[in-house]
Amino acid sequence: MHFYFWREAWRSFRHHQGLAWTAMISLTATLLLCGVFLLLTHNAESAVRFIGDRREMVVYLRDEVTPERRDALIARLTELYGTATYVSAEQAWEEFSQQIGDPQLLQAVDQNPLPASLRVRLRPELLNYPAMEQAAKQVSQFPEVEDVRYGGEWVRRLDELQATLQRGALVVGVVVALAMLLILYNIIRLTVIARRREVEIMIRLGASDRFIATPFTIEAVGQTLLSAVAALALLFALEQLTVQQVVRVSFLPPTWIAAFLGGAALLAWAAASLALARALRSAGP
Amino acid sequence: MITFEHVSKRYGERLALDAVSWHMDEGECVVFVGPSGAGKTTLLRLITHETAPTSGTVTIGTFRGARLPRRKRALLRRTLGIIYEDFRLLNDRTVFENVALAVRITGHFADAEVVPRTLYALEEVGLQQKQGAFPSELSAGEKQRAAIARAIVNRPAVVLADEPTGALEPASAREIVALLRRIHEEGAALVTVTTRPEVGEALGGRVLHLGEGRLPADAGAVRSPYAPPEAGDATAPAAPVPGA
Numbered sequence A: 001m002h003f004y005f006w007r008e009a010w011r012s013f014r015h016h017q018g019l020a021w022t023a024m025i026s027l028t029a030t031l032l033l034c035g036v037f038l039l040l041t042h043n044a045e046s047a048v049r050f051i052g053d054r055r056e057m058v059v060y061l062r063d064e065v066t067p068e069r070r071d072a073l074i075a076r077l078t079e080l081y082g083t084a085t086y087v088s089a090e091q092a093w094e095e096f097s098q099q100i101g102d103p104q105l106l107q108a109v110d111q112n113p114l115p116a117s118l119r120v121r122l123r124p125e126l127l128n129y130p131a132m133e134q135a136a137k138q139v140s141q142f143p144e145v146e147d148v149r150y151g152g153e154w155v156r157r158l159d160e161l162q163a164t165l166q167r168g169a170l171v172v173g174v175v176v177a178l179a180m181l182l183i184l185y186n187i188i189r190l191t192v193i194a195r196r197r198e199v200e201i202m203i204r205l206g207a208s209d210r211f212i213a214t215p216f217t218i219e220a221v222g223q224t225l226l227s228a229v230a231a232l233a234l235l236f237a238l239e240q241l242t243v244q245q246v247v248r249v250s251f252l253p254p255t256w257i258a259a260f261l262g263g264a265a266l267l268a269w270a271a272a273s274l275a276l277a278r279a280l281r282s283a284g285p
Numbered sequence B: 001m002i003t004f005e006h007v008s009k010r011y012g013e014r015l016a017l018d019a020v021s022w023h024m025d026e027g028e029c030v031v032f033v034g035p036s037g038a039g040k041t042t043l044l045r046l047i048t049h050e051t052a053p054t055s056g057t058v059t060i061g062t063f064r065g066a067r068l069p070r071r072k073r074a075l076l077r078r079t080l081g082i083i084y085e086d087f088r089l090l091n092d093r094t095v096f097e098n099v100a101l102a103v104r105i106t107g108h109f110a111d112a113e114v115v116p117r118t119l120y121a122l123e124e125v126g127l128q129q130k131q132g133a134f135p136s137e138l139s140a141g142e143k144q145r146a147a148i149a150r151a152i153v154n155r156p157a158v159v160l161a162d163e164p165t166g167a168l169e170p171a172s173a174r175e176i177v178a179l180l181r182r183i184h185e186e187g188a189a190l191v192t193v194t195t196r197p198e199v200g201e202a203l204g205g206r207v208l209h210l211g212e213g214r215l216p217a218d219a220g221a222v223r224s225p226y227a228p229p230e231a232g233d234a235t236a237p238a239a240p241v242p243g244a
Helices: A003-015 A018-055 A067-080 A089-100 A129-140 A152-194 A194-206 A209-246 A254-283 B040-048 B070-078 B095-105 B111-126 B142-152 B172-184 B197-205
Strands: A056-061 A082-087 A116-124 A145-149 B002-011 B015-024 B028-034 B055-059 B080-083 B158-162 B191-193 B206-209
Touching: A003 A145, A018 A254, A056 A067, A056 A129, A056 B191, A056 B197, A067 A082, A067 A129, A082 A089, A082 B197, A089 B070, A129 A145, A129 A152, A152 A194, A152 A209, A152 A254, A152 B055, A194 A254, A209 A254, A209 B070, A209 B206, A254 B055, A254 B142, B002 B028, B002 B040, B002 B206, B015 B040, B015 B055, B028 B158, B028 B197, B040 B158, B040 B191, B070 B080, B095 B111, B111 B142, B142 B172, B158 B172, B172 B191, B172 B197, B191 B197, B197 B206
Parallel strands: B028 B191, B028 B206, B080 B158, B158 B191
Antiparallel strands: A056 A116, A056 A145, A082 A116, B002 B015, B002 B055
């Protein structure tokens, strides 16, 4: 793209600063709203992922299982569901004792009542309620297995929370995208109206739609990118000043920032194309 | 080069042009003279496809049809040089930028192309000293010169002038007519519409009287004295400049 178009975009920005700043303030507010939700979603998803990583299935073994059959079972479970680790009855008692903390409470127990178990760290594709439920049913069919526990109810709630967050992000994303389209569409139409005489003269001189539209598009995308950067800066300041005081949150990762900027630029381009297609058709003979 | 075949144009109840037929060849000069409301500007707007005929056919070079698609209209206008009575200069750009815009519209962006062509056009109209001025700093005559420079900068085959002296005082009008005459003598076809018969005489081209949207029946028959010479043609006679 020739430098001429960039210069024209800058000229338009300077000559219609009122419109340009109105657009940028509106866009910054809209993008900030989007950014706040993205930040919340990112941190909530990180938390869910962290909890999700700890989802494991505990497989209790029958007392009479021999070491050979136990090892065969470990190999089979590892092959089918994820890494299986053996926890003997003694190790289980020791962990239980550490969790209780008070040895006097345990003195009443004559012998270790806890069974040996296998802890299966499930593969990522099994970290959802239906898959875990099915895996648990299958594992309970093995003759060596006494019982299977996997915390079904909270796994289901965790999945629901994650789905709600994703739906919320989608809804906010769509609302923000529509708001941005509307703002940019109207600002560009107003800019074309403000420069109607210039556009008409160019049409009469034989300028193509692309020739006329390119500076407007550059201006719209530029304003949006500046607004997006401003929104990110405000979001960062907001996170540092307020949220960090209450709870530890992490800022958006670089890939999310890139997607945020890229998405904003893409929306600006789409809005500019839509607005200009209509505005130019009605602008000149 | 330009042919009107039984072209009519109606605006609501008003008939602006009534079955007008005329033709001009490359390098010709045709001046339409008529009072206000005679259909002169409508005729120019039909050539530039700013409006479509109600009936009949307009042909400009290879462009033929009642209403060209938007992209072709732009292409057509790039082959024409258009001068408006009210100049239609961009007020926020210098004279140089106004003229250079017409070059860039044709797809030439490099300074190596734009600058010499623009300066040459400004030199032709005697405005090289005012290239950095804005339209608001120019007299009416200078604005019209700038508009002419913009019209000729791409060396169009046809220059259209809509009442080119309409907004000018006599001395400036004489200069503009002399300039248009020179442009025509250098080879461009010239179509001028004016209310002033003396402009037609001064330009020395074929003068067609347009009255109430009608033309004389033999409008396509007469040749311009500045048309490309045929065998035996004498050098074109000079016509008096109005007010001279």
